[in-house]
Amino acid sequence: MAVTDGTVSWIGEDRPGRALHPDAEIVDLGGAFVAPAFVDTHVHTTATGLALIGLDLGAAESLTACLDRVRRYAAEHPDTVVWGQNWDETTWPEQRPPTTAELEEAAPGRAVYLTRIDAHSAVCSEALRRAAGVPAESDTPVVADAHHAVRRAARALLTADDRHRARVAALDLAASRGVAAVHECAGPDISGLADLGELLTVEHGVEVRAYWGEAVTTADDARDLLAATGAHALGGDLFVDGSIGSHTAWLHDPYSDATTSGLAYLDPDAIAAHLAACTTADIQAGFHVIGDAATGAVVEAIERVATDLGGPAVAGRGHRLEHLEMVTAEQAAVLGARGVIASVQPVFDAYWGGEHGMYATRLGAERARALNPLSLLASSGVSLALGSDSPVTPLDPWAGVRAAVHHRTAGSAISPRAAFAAATRGAWRAGGVRDGVAGTLVAGAPASYAVWDVDELVVSAPKDSVQRWSTDPRSRVPALPRLDDDARAPRCLRTVHRGVTVFGS
Template identity: 30%
Template sequence: MSAGTVTVYRNGRVFTGPGATASTLVVDGESIAHVGDDVPAAYADAEVVDLDGAALLPGFVDAHTHLIGLGTSLQQVDLLPATDLADLQRRIAAAAAADPEAPRIVGRSWLFGPLEGRTPTRHLLDEVVPDRPVYLISNDVHSGWVNTAALRELGIDDETPDPIGGSIARDTDGVATGMLYETAALGLMRDFLEGTETDESIDAALDAAFRHYRAAGVTAAIDMGLGELEVPAFERALRRHGGRLPIRVAGHWLVTRTDSVEGNLEQVRRAAELRDRLTGPWLRVNGIKIMVDGVIDSCTAAMKRPFADGSHPGPIWDLDALVPVVTAADAAGLQIALHAIGDEASDVALSALEQAVTANGPRERRHRIEHLETVTEENVARLADLGVIASMQPVHADPLIQDAWRAMLGDDRVERGFPWPEFTRAGARLAFGTDAPTAPYAPLPNMYVATTRRSAVAPDLPANLPEYALGLGEALAHATADAAYSGGWEAITGTLRPGLAADLVVLDRGLFAGAPEEMLEARVVMSLVSGQRGSAASSLSSR
């Protein structure tokens, strides 16, 4: 669609907010010109697209993702469907046999549940691929499982120290078992694998992520893991696409804990430099991201009480280390995103934000806490009182991937998992994303989990705490308007109203008046970003 072209979309279900729809929307060039139930006379000669009752929604905004990681994951061995250890081993062996020249085998999305209590070790992978390195990235991306050849390639031996904030699993003799946790996986393993990439392969991965997002109806995304690899890749993409990315991108610079306050603060200064330089409508840096703790599945989340196995790790960032960084970032006007999954981690995160507010004084802020899978009622209220955004991912509550999550907690804490409605009742802003590639990236299955608490992959499984399910209009608003707000885009995108960018998607059906499973069957037939069409609208008629 060229600038200045006017198109009338009529006879549809135009989502304008929870419980509200219109039938007509007019796009004039890059912007929305009219929303209502009529066609103003000024547009009498415009092109008309008859929606025939189909839904027209704001473009989805993924409030928390990892774009290059998503694109890269699409080329890795998918282990999420593995039903048991033997099935996982068969998939790895088949991938190795299919590409005998590949220098290494990389898999993704494996779960602890199908292992049925067996501890992942290098020997289990050596049984099927002994001659080449094998790297398996867990579904939550916070653990890595490697074979003996991979340990050798990484340079990990009995004397290798644990990195700050992570651990190399060892047996009783001190020998590495092949499991890497937190910064050992997110640092040692990830850094090595990234070092094997070229600019060309990274660019291809990023473009693949853009294509898949556009096809799925995502028109903007917030990348929660920028580093020295990601920023140049996004800038190359901006040049490659003529100064206009296929989707809008905002990012947060990942601050990793070092052994000095100055080393931590230097990363804040780097984020501020990038924020000041990258401020456009297509690519911007909003702030910093800090991993306060790990994840529940591998017992690395910071919890107030021990896990079922008796382990009780502390946070990756304790309060004393976190406060100087959060205070400096807040003083610099950076948006702070704090990964906090465990109930103790959210306590630490909120305490750090409170101290920053006290130190720097009152002003408008838009800080965020990511995930919040377990959180006390008291901290839900604290978060709302501080005006902190709750950034959560419905697909992480999918019952299919909950077995290990529930087993690791093993007590009443599983009854308060992913309590989305509590945040909105407390008055907090709730933004939805996917955290791809830790979970499927498509927004409609994400909405299915949000509104049913059932599995988007195996819908016959029992719902996971169905009392926390949301209404469809509310879930859509969290994935569009609230997600856009979390990225500072509310004056550009996220809702369908005149004057905003024409970022929208058209589905092949209405707004799911029938069975919820329609959300799993629905397809995007058109997506627009600033009025430019993406996927073809072959099922729509126009004149």
């Protein structure tokens, strides 16, 4: 492969390549695997970095272990907010989150903010509750507006250096995982305008495309908001509802383990107004949507706007839905016909799917089996793009590809070819790049690629193979590494974006 001015200029055999480019700098990769670089379509950059440099509770195996980590972190960092992430009470023997009193015992008088793994609820100390104006005596995790208030109060306690180190750590991690670009899903209640502005000034080789999750009602409002925020689109985590783990996803029927049907943050009228405004202003829009009632509200709104403005106008904007975990065949057909892109997180299924996982606990086994139907979406013409929602799940694109291929529900998986394409070509398309070559390695494509150390490439697979790795050259997908349970994960040796090396081991 030859690269000229950040673009792939030639692909072919070594010998003629050297003859055609006698003065080129030659890098011998020693048989390593080269493939298009990944794009992660759903990332919270600062939060990801805070988990890397701060208190990550994802490995805590019990409530006691979680509190021990809080106690130790508070002792080692006496002058800062105790910001922790990724606890999951459904994996603990105690089956409950920490109480306010337990946090007070672990870190007396300190501002403690510990967000659940889905980032839609949190536990926090009395001091932080008081600072946020939230009842201090409650032991219930904060959700919705109370959670937003607590997060704002905790964020205000972070120093500029804390935030900068976190962002650089997150982007460095992305580069080391073969990721050339991330889509930052920001918003007024998620990370705030100041955080987004600071992120967009960070000089780093990993490209950042910014989504701002705030609803508008007119095209002028959409244009003004885009200009004011510096974002590239008005979508991402524009919440229609919350999450299943925190009982805040909006459902038609109540949760199996609670008396609630979740929360609705936007109704069909507000969704339609935002879609119409962005469509008219030629701006990509999108929403965070998880529960079946939330999906129904979005589909209703899309059809309304398509009726008013025309189907081609809606389809031409490439509007996005994040997560889209509960969707019927009829709804998928509408989304496919309207050119909607689904930014999905396959590792959600790997974490919480299955007959005895968190989804089954929250929704019952029957509803849980229907979650994250990747094959249904793809077969309905919905363009897929893979993301991590980091720090909710790790910023690890191969893990996402593998989870999409090994879905826990029979019939919901997609092929390795489709999964890899959704993490590369489909992800560029989800970010508005529709040149037909981004995410591939052909002459004329951006030279954005990664070099991998892998155990074995599956060049051709028997027809009865479970893997069914595609080698059809028309797919523009290279031979792929084995991602079976017994296969070593690919190790990134180098990441290059538009001809510039952004990571090299």
